[in-house]
Amino acid sequence: MEQTNWYAIYTASRAEKRVKKRLDEAGIVYYIPSRVVEWNSDNQVKRVEVPLFSNCVFVRLTRSEFSKIQDITGIISFLREGETPVVYSEQQITSLRLLNDHAEEIDVVEGDIPVTSPVRVIQGKLLGLEGELLDEPGVCRVLVRLPRVGNVIAAVSQDSVVRL
Numbered sequence: 001m002e003q004t005n006w007y008a009i010y011t012a013s014r015a016e017k018r019v020k021k022r023l024d025e026a027g028i029v030y031y032i033p034s035r036v037v038e039w040n041s042d043n044q045v046k047r048v049e050v051p052l053f054s055n056c057v058f059v060r061l062t063r064s065e066f067s068k069i070q071d072i073t074g075i076i077s078f079l080r081e082g083e084t085p086v087v088y089s090e091q092q093i094t095s096l097r098l099l100n101d102h103a104e105e106i107d108v109v110e111g112d113i114p115v116t117s118p119v120r121v122i123q124g125k126l127l128g129l130e131g132e133l134l135d136e137p138g139v140c141r142v143l144v145r146l147p148r149v150g151n152v153i154a155a156v157s158q159d160s161v162v163r164l
Contacts, residue, residue, distance in 0.1 A: 002062040002063065002064055003062065004029075004060050004061060004062050005060070005061065005062075005087045005088070006031075006058050006059070006060050006087065006088040006089070006090065006092070006093050007058070007059055007060075007061060007078055007079070007085050007086065007087060007088065008053075008056050008057070008058055008059075008078070008079040008086060008088065008146075008148070008149055009056070009057050009058075009059055009069060009075050009076075009077065009078055009079065010055050010056065010075070010076040010077050010078075010079060011055045011056070011057055011074050011075055011076060012055070012074050012075075012076060013055060014055075015055075015074040016032055016051050016055070016056075016057055018073075018074050019057055019072065019074040019075055020032060020057070022072045022073065022074065023057070023059065023072065026068050026072060028059055028060070028061065028065070028068060028069070029059065029060040029061075030057055030058060030059045030060070031057075031058040031059075031060075031093060031096075031097065032051055032057050032058070033051070033052035033053065033058075033096055033097070033100040034049050034050060034051050034052055034100070035049070035050065035052055035100070035106070036048065036049050036050075037050055052100060052106075052108060052152070053108070053146075053149050053150060055076075056079070056149060057075075058088065058093060066078075066085075079148050079149065080148075081147070081148060086147060086148050088146065091130050092144065092145075092146060094128065094129075095128075095129045095130050095131055095144045096144055096146065096152060098121075098125075098126050098127075098128060098129045099126070099129065099142075099144060099152050099154050100152075102125040102126055103125075103126060103154035103155075104154075104155070105154065105155065106152055106153065106154045107152070107153045107154075108150045108151070108152055108153075109150065109151045109152075109153055110150055110151070111151075113134075113143060113145075113151055115132065116132040116133050116134060116135075116143070117132060117133045117135075117163050117164075118130070118131070118132055118133075118163070118164040119131060119132065119133045119142060119161040119162060119163055119164060120161065120162055120164055121142065121156060121160050121161055122160060122161065122162050123159075123160045124156070124157070124160045126142075126154070126156060126160070129142060129144070129156075130144075130164070131143050131144040131145075132144075132145070133161060133163070134153065135158075139155060140155065140156055140157065140158040140161065141153050141154060141155050141156065142154060142156050142161065
C-alpha cells in the first residue's frame with residue numbers, strides 16, 4: 001500500500017471554504033487551521049473565522065492521488081521546494097492542530113527563526129505537542145515550524161515541557 005503524506009496546497013484568493021467542500025466530495029483528507037478574529041463594522045464587533053494561513057490547505061494524499069487535486073477548482077498548486085512538493089510530517093500537523101485547537105493564544109511568524117532545543121509538552125491541554133523551545137526571560141514559548149508556510153508559536157508553562 002502506498003504511503004500517505006501531508007502536503008500544503010495553494011488556493012485561489014479566499015477560496016479555502018469552497019476548496020474544503022470539493023475536497024470533501026473527492027474524499028480527500030484535509031486540514032484548514034483557522035482562528036476567530038474580531039473587527040468593528042458599523043459600531044458592532046463581529047467575530048469571523050479566518051484561515052490561519054491565507055490561501056493554504058493541508059491535504060493528506062498518496063503520490064498517485066495527486067491527479068485528484070489538479071482537477072479541483074480553486075486549487076492553484078502544491079507548495080513546492082524547487083520542483084518537489086513539500087512534505088509535512090504527521091507530528092507537525094498534530095502539533096499544529098494542538099496549538100490551533102487548544103492554545104489560549106497563538107502567533108504566526110514569518111521568516112527565519114534560529115533553531116533552538118527540541119521539546120515535547122508533557123502535561124496540560126497541549127500534551128503531546130512537539131516543537132522548539134523559545135525560552136525568553138519570563139516567557140516560555142513553543143515553536144512549530146511549517147517550512148514554506150510559517151512558524152506557529154504559543155506560550156506554555158515551563159514545567160510542562162521536557163527537552164528531547
